[in-house]
Amino acid sequence: MAKKDSNSATTKLDQVVIDARRARDEREKGYREQALKLYPWICGRCGREFSLRNLQELTVHHKNHNHDYNPPDGSNWELLCLYCHDEEHARQVRLNKTGSAGPEDRGTTFKAFAGLEALLKDSKE
Numbered sequence: 001m002a003k004k005d006s007n008s009a010t011t012k013l014d015q016v017v018i019d020a021r022r023a024r025d026e027r028e029k030g031y032r033e034q035a036l037k038l039y040p041w042i043c044g045r046c047g048r049e050f051s052l053r054n055l056q057e058l059t060v061h062h063k064n065h066n067h068d069y070n071p072p073d074g075s076n077w078e079l080l081c082l083y084c085h086d087e088e089h090a091r092q093v094r095l096n097k098t099g100s101a102g103p104e105d106r107g108t109t110f111k112a113f114a115g116l117e118a119l120l121k122d123s124k125e
Contacts, residue, residue, distance in 0.1 A: 039077075043084050046084050059081070060077050061080045061085050062076055063078060
């Protein structure tokens with residue numbers, strides 16, 4: 001009798017593992033997983049760096065605000081920390097209300113890849 005219960009528990013465990021792997025594969029097909037593979041884990045506005053420990057605080061922002069437009073090259077995405085993402089949406093609300101950008105809506109001057117070409121060129125020489 002115990003053997004039957006053991007097989008039943010093993011079968012249930014196997015099914016849990018199969019379901020978890022299937023769910024993981026589906027998530028990885030999602031735009032967030034794609035964006036995290038395409039881009040460095042750095043906020044595109046403030047430059048904050050992320051690791052596995054705090055990756056849940058890094059979000060994917062749709063540049064054109066259309067969550068259904070997800071080209072595989074990631075051209076409609078940017079990675080933003082929670083704070084910058086919230087600020088971007090608040091800025092968009094302000095722009096929609098006023099129709100023009102105020103001084104607080106100028107965006108950022110941070111360029112994540114500024115100087116990268118020169119660094120790569122120097123490393124080849």
